Amino acid sequence: MKTIFISNLAILLWSASLFSCTSTHKINTADIPANTVVMADTKFIPSTITISKGMTVTWKNLEDRTHNAVADDKSWKTDDMGIGESKSVTFDKPGTYSYHCTHHTMMGFGMTGTVIVE
Numbered sequence: 834m835k836t837i838f839i840s841n842l843a844i845l846l847w848s849a850s851l852f853s854c855t856s857t858h859k860i861n862t863a864d865i866p867a868n869t870v871v872m873a874d875t876k877f878i879p880s881t882i883t884i885s886k887g888m889t890v891t892w893k894n895l896e897d898r899t900h901n902a903v904a905d906d907k908s909w910k911t912d913d914m915g916i917g918e919s920k921s922v923t924f925d926k927p928g929t930y931s932y933h934c935t936h937h938t939m940m941g942f943g944m945t946g947t948v949i950v951e
C-alpha cells in the first residue's frame with residue numbers, strides 16, 4: 834500500500850514538472866503594478882499583499898489555465914479568469930484574509946495567498 838502511494842506521488846511530481854516545463858513566465862515582481870496580484874506558474878505573485886482599507890486588489894491571470902481567488906472563509910471571491918483576464922475586490926474591513934484558487938488546491942499545487950488589510 835505504501836509503495837503504491839509513493840509511486841502515485843512520483844507520477845504526480847513528474848506531471849507537475851511537465852506542466853512547469855511548458856510555462857515560459859518570467860515574472861519580475863518589480864514589474865507588477867501596485868495592488869495587483871498576478872497568477873502565473875499556478876501561483877499568486879506576490880503571495881502576500883498588504884493594502885489600506887478601502888483599497889482594491891486586482892488579480893490578473895497571465896497563463897492559459899483558469900484561476901480564481903476565493904477567501905478561505907468565503908467572505909469574498911472573484912469569478913474565474915482565463916488568460917489575460919483580471920478581476921478586482923475592494924476591501925473595506927481591516928483584517929488578514931487567506932485565500933486560494935478553487936481549481937488548484939489539491940495534491941501539492943497549494944495555490945494560496947493572503948491579503949492583509951490595514
Ligand SMILES: [Cu+2]
Binds near residue numbers: 875899900901935936
Ligand atoms: Cu488556479
